[in-house]
Amino acid sequence: MKLLMVLILAAFSTNIFSQKTTYSKYEERMIQYANNGWLFATVYDSLEIAQKSLDSCWKFIDQYPNSFAKSNVLTYMLESTVILTDDMDKINPLIDSVLTYDKLASTRLRMGEILIERNLDLQRGRDYVVDAFPKLTVKNHKFRAFLLMARSDISLGKYTSAQNNYEKAIELKPGRVLVLYEYLSFLKMSEFHQRAQEVTSLIEELEDKAAESFFEKSTNSSNINKNINDISVFDLDSSVVALDKYNGKTIVLNRFNFYCPACIKEFPILRKMITEFPEVEFIFIYSGISIKELKEIYLARKQFSFLKEQTVLFVSKNYYDKIYGYSVPHTLVIDKKGKIRYDYVGYNDDLENLLRMNLSKLSKE
Known part of the structure; x- marks a missing residue:
């Protein structure tokens, strides 16, 4: 009897462990479907695809409640939900669930990004970004954090803070022309004329260099003179x-x-x-x-x-x-x-x- 109980417990533990650490083929297909749907819905704000992705996520959670991929699927659910609705009663529980299963600073940064970029809760979104920032180690994550803080600062009327955060973002990645254009619009709106002139000159310089580099690479590539006839x-x-x-x-x-x-x-x-x-x-x-x-x-x-x-x-x-x-x-x-x-x-x-x-x-x- 004791041996039987041990075997039952072992089988139960193995089942739970396998759901937490490995994917069945069907489980993997469901994850891929949800991921593809989420990507499409996010890029194109497609309500139809977002709803299908959300439905597949719920099905996944019901079938694999202890899956190793649960945190990812909860994230897909959140990303799809914010496309479908701005009802915070539906969004907040998903944010809480994602952060319960995923403690990474980059995930907290993404939660802040969703709240700020979709204008759902600027202050809370900014708080998430500020909280995540000290633990961010990837340069691109820090860059995004500065931009998010700057954008939320503008909406919250904190113009000095917005300028400081834009400057820090540009210091990290000075070659991002689109961000410089964004910063330039802010400077003109805020009537910071001298800095606006400096940023304009920087943009012109970067665009000239980019155009020159683009042309040079087009004729210096290792693909030049290759023949496509055997492809x-x-x-x-x-x-x-x-x-x-x-x-x-x-x-x-x-x-x-x-x-x-x-x-x-x-x-x-x-x-x-x-x-x-x-x-x-x-x-x-x-x-x-x-x-x-x-x-x-x-x-x-x-x-x-x-x-x-x-x-x-x-x-x-x-x-x-x-x-x-x-x-x-x-x-x-x-x-x-x-x-x-x-x-x-x-x-x-x-x-x-x-x-x-x-x-x-x-x-x-």
């Missing part, structure tokens, strides 16, 4: 497509994903080039989660409907084996023989003029 990817039916089928055409190949704000920002430039250079083959290679995700979620959205009229393919291991670089957006300009002539990584406002210059030159060859 194969997938079409939206999962069939293999050899890129040599486009031989004889100048090609602009843009690798992207929909979770990348810079990729989305680049689309209007590419659409303009499509209109200006109808003889050029524009190929969009998706490097997201799955072909199903691409077809069922993204191409159905109005803002991406232009892709239905373009060549859209899915990335392959063979592509990554041949082409250096995992960052997106990644745009290659390829001549009629399949040779890579220009390589642009990341977004830059000068991309439009550079592509126009590149394509005009290649069209004459």
